[in-house]
Ligand SMILES: Nc1ncnc2c1ncn2[C@@H]1O[C@H](COP(=O)(O)OP(=O)(O)OP(=O)(O)O)[C@@H](O)[C@H]1O
């Protein structure tokens with residue numbers, strides 16, 4: 270299918286010439302005159318256009334509304350800036366254009382630019398790196414340039430800004446993509462363990478080394494390694510790494526034969542390695558070896574224009590994962606998220622969206638669903654509670670992620686518990702003991718059916734679910750679900766409880782067995 274491009278007709282003469290050139294270049298084009306036309310084309314059709322060219326009127330509010338909509342739907346925009354505008358780059362950045370050209374433009378140049386923008390969009394889809402800000406676009410250009418070569422790359426940026434995503438992107442676009450990508454966290458292990466993790470060890474190299482073990486460098490042979498938190502690497506390991514970078518060879522711990530590998534090295538850090546060099550904690554020769562190519566990921570608070578797109582994408586993604594019907598987010602809530610500080614950057618935003626998609630009661634994120642600390646834009650202090658051999662150290666992003674997930678799961682369970690208690694609370698007052706007819710065996714966790722009316726002595730309509738010859742396991746399951754729904758008068762939450770399964774599992778099974 271040809272790529273679709275919309276051209277606004279604010280500058281009709283340019284629009285017509287560009288349209289002709291794009292058609293020659295086998296694009297599927299449409300000229301649009303009003304914001305409504307564009308809106309319909311962006312939102313109405315599936316899928317949205319691949320790019321929009323704004324031929325003029327960039328400073329008008331309609332163009333700005335159009336750009337905001339394009340941003341949210343991840344559609345690339347190319348703006349044609351007037352020659353009388355004195356600083357096109359500043360205008361482009363301020364308006365949030367993906368790219369801009371100064372008028373009068375050569376239609377062939379416009380075609381080439383549009384083609385490049387669309388290719389970059391594909392790159393974003395492949396790498397999962399979202400963002401229309403100039404900073405992210407710059408990162409994508411670098412990934413494209415760095416992927417084909419084997420030079421070492423140093424990726425810097427605060428925790429959760431997407432450093433691992435960039436390293437994976439470089440690997441996935443490189444000729445090494447069929448081989449391993451291995452990430453090692455240099456801060457998570459004490460010195461001796463880190464060396465054996467990276468370079469492997471021979472049998473008997475140290476107490477407990479019962480077998481020869483291959484290190485990460487050997488396992489990544491032919492592929493790419495990511496040395497995460499490189500700034501925390503102990504001095505002795507730095508020496509060994511320098512040797513690997515110089516001649517791609519090393520010794521296993523306790524080994525005497527040099528091992529030769531072909532590994533592309535990428536390294537990431539959320540602290541300034543340059544500073545560590547100045548303080549004498551990081552070898553300068555190693556720093557220069559690592560920093561042949563470099564990528565810097567600015568914190569999310571410095572590229573707030575990317576937040577709406579990230580939010581919408583994550584909401585859709587998690588609604589799908591958790592099988593939630595979700596309408597989206599209110600404008601007020603979005604404004605709060607755009608203004609927040611995000612010390613944990615994209616990871617923090619993503620985790621928060623996941624928890625809100627799971628927990629927001631109205632199927633929509635509202636301002637009141639956003640935790641107070643985010644609403645108040647308070648910055649959280651770095652957590653320093655983990656210790657390695659008695660030395661305090663900062664908790665890593667992955668550890669924070671793990672802690673966060675555990676907390677979200679606990680929160681979800683608590684919510685479910687609260688719902689159950691709320692639902693059952695009045696019954697507790699009304700339940701009247703009627704003897705053993707419905708008693709469960711000792712230790713059974715099956716919950717009592719709703720209210721028990723002492724006057725209601727009619728037996729259960731169909732009796733207990735029993736296996737009959739010819740029934741499959743699915744038939745038995747289906748019959749059990751039918752019975753539970755009858756028993757609970759169609760209350761799905763209670764039916765799930767009675768069956769001892771989660772409500773979501775019940776919904777899945779209802780769908781599977783087409784029970785309405
Ligand atoms: N630009 C982005 N678009 C989409 N998702 C992103 C982006 N940046 C980060 N993420 C997501 O945020 C999370 C954190 O990203 P990643 O692990 O790459 O960060 P990091 O910089 O390596 O963090 P740390 O320093 O804590 O290791 C991941 O789930 C990643 O997919």
Ligand SMILES: [Mg+2]
Nearest residue numbers: 432433497666
């Ligand atoms: Mg990381």
